[in-house]
């Protein structure tokens with residue numbers, strides 16, 4: 001039973017008092033510094049943490065796609081984490097900083113710094129929970145004791161790193177996280193950071209990283225943004241600070257909180273690919289990066305081979321990426337429903353025309369396709385994957401697949417006719433129809449396949465002028481294996497054939513529309529004809545479509561007419 005009054009159990013998150021807040025008026029105009037914590041915060045939350053080989057593969061992929069700051073481990077926790085840090089130190093490119101997390105405990109700090117020895121660039125990340133709940137429940141420490149511990153620990157890190165003459169070859173950076181910042185009285189968060197800064201003595205060139213984590217997401221994202229703006233307004237020596245965000249997703253707003261935090265002035269973001277991490281996860285770096293990209297901002301990380309990132313995380317985290325995960329999910333660049341497919345198909349047609357006019361590849365043409373905020377090809381997905389067909393689909397979806405695979409640009413009426421066939425098949429099978437199945441259905445239905453089963457075949461014919469405006473068709477057909485001679489007249493080859501067929505086989509046939517286009521290019525070019533015929537079947541007026549393909553355009557149209565005849569003779 002839900003509680004009749006949850007107020008007695010849960011209290012709302014209180015924001016900070018922020019005068020003249022600025023962040024709602026800001027826009028994000030450049031990518032922040034990114035830190036991937038997949039190998040630390042992500043890894044520590046896995047039921048089966050990665051082994052060393054898995055961490056290595058993951059690390060190299062993070063480097064390959066462009067992350068320059070990577071938190072690789074909690075080296076004081078285990079020999080595996082220590083050894084992996086050594087591997088990362090020895091194998092990181094010169095421009096990649098290796099970050100490690102340590103609590104405020106002397107032996108653990110020493111071990112952490114040991115693991116980073118010899119690194120070209122290293123970030124020692126010290127954390128200490130600062131919220132009243134944690135100080136009280138976890139540490140039994142008052143604010144003063146908490147501050148003294150942070151100060152003592154920072155002094156030790158300083159002594160072991162930037163003040164250590166034996167460690168001068170490393171470019172040391174220092175990060176301090178008042179853990180559970182999101183639930184810490186803001187004045188105390190500022191006070192402890194100021195005390196830590198005073199000890200570390202950062203410079204403008206090498207700023208201290210203050211990472212202000214929403215360790216647990218406590219309130220709406222605007223509250224987090226207010227906290228960040230308040231902190232930045234009140235902290236001293238802003239120019240010597242890199243303000244870092246580290247959000248979790250307990251309320252499902254990690255991305256929003258991070259984006260609002262950036263609007264509030266933050267410089268750096270920590271997160272994991274596809275939002276792996278404690279509980280509901282860290283903020284998703286893929287979403288954040290591609291959110292920037294789709295605003296025309298280079299994220300500085302390469303997401304163009306999305307499937308390889310999905311494979312990586314699924315293999316090593318052993319957690320599937322949700323099919324609806326932003327950008328990376330297998331279903332997010334797919335449209336099943338008819339009106340979406342129709343709009344997307346029209347959008348692509350408009351874009352192709354624009355590209356042709358522009359004479360380029362479309363990279364300088366603004367992306368404007370209904371329902372698709374991102375060009376699937378920018379993340380390595382194919383257009384073919386965009387439109388998928390099931391019983392919810394309309395004419396546009398199947399027509400798109402036929403266009404992409406067979407290059408047949410079906411007239412609207414034929415799209416409608418074929419979509420009914422598709423609908424029946426999808427309902428019958430009770431599932432999505434794959435592209436190959438749709439193509440087979442189309443070829444079978446309009447008798448285009450080499451081995452299609454059909455009643456009528458045109459063996460031979462000729463059309464001659466019979467008087468001024470009249471054409472005479474004479475030909476031989478096989479009907480169910482038997483040879484039949486037929487002849488008819490009309491004002492052109494098709495009408496004279498239809499007249500012959502009507503006389504011979506008793507199908508009234510009147511042309512409603514005719515369309516042709518070329519297929520392929522160069523010496524392999526063919527003609528495609530689409531013929532719409534009004535006829536009668538079992539006493540009822542009906543419309544049938546025929547499709548014919550041939551190197552010769554008049555043969556193609558004749559084939560289209562035979563295709564109609566076969567449709568009239570078929571049972572379906």
Ligand SMILES: CC(=O)SCCNC(=O)CCNC(=O)[C@H](O)C(C)(C)COP(=O)(O)OP(=O)(O)OC[C@H]1O[C@@H](n2cnc3c(N)ncnc32)[C@H](O)[C@@H]1OP(=O)(O)O
Pocket residue numbers: 041044074076077078101102103104105127128129138139179215
């Ligand atoms: C929000 C975050 O993600 S923080 C990072 C969390 N990551 C991890 O904890 C992964 C690695 N951790 C570990 O392997 C272990 O917890 C270790 C090695 C750090 C410590 O192990 P143990 O000494 O056995 O302690 P244990 O894990 O049982 O409890 C944590 C202890 O650290 C203390 N602690 C927690 N955070 C901090 C901190 N930032 N600084 C100093 N001490 C801390 C706790 O109060 C507790 O102390 P207690 O034993 O005196 O009560």
Ligand SMILES: CC(C)C(=O)C(=O)O
Pocket residue numbers: 041101127177179180211213214215216246248
């Ligand atoms: C150590 C800190 C930054 C952390 O992981 C968190 O608060 O979630």
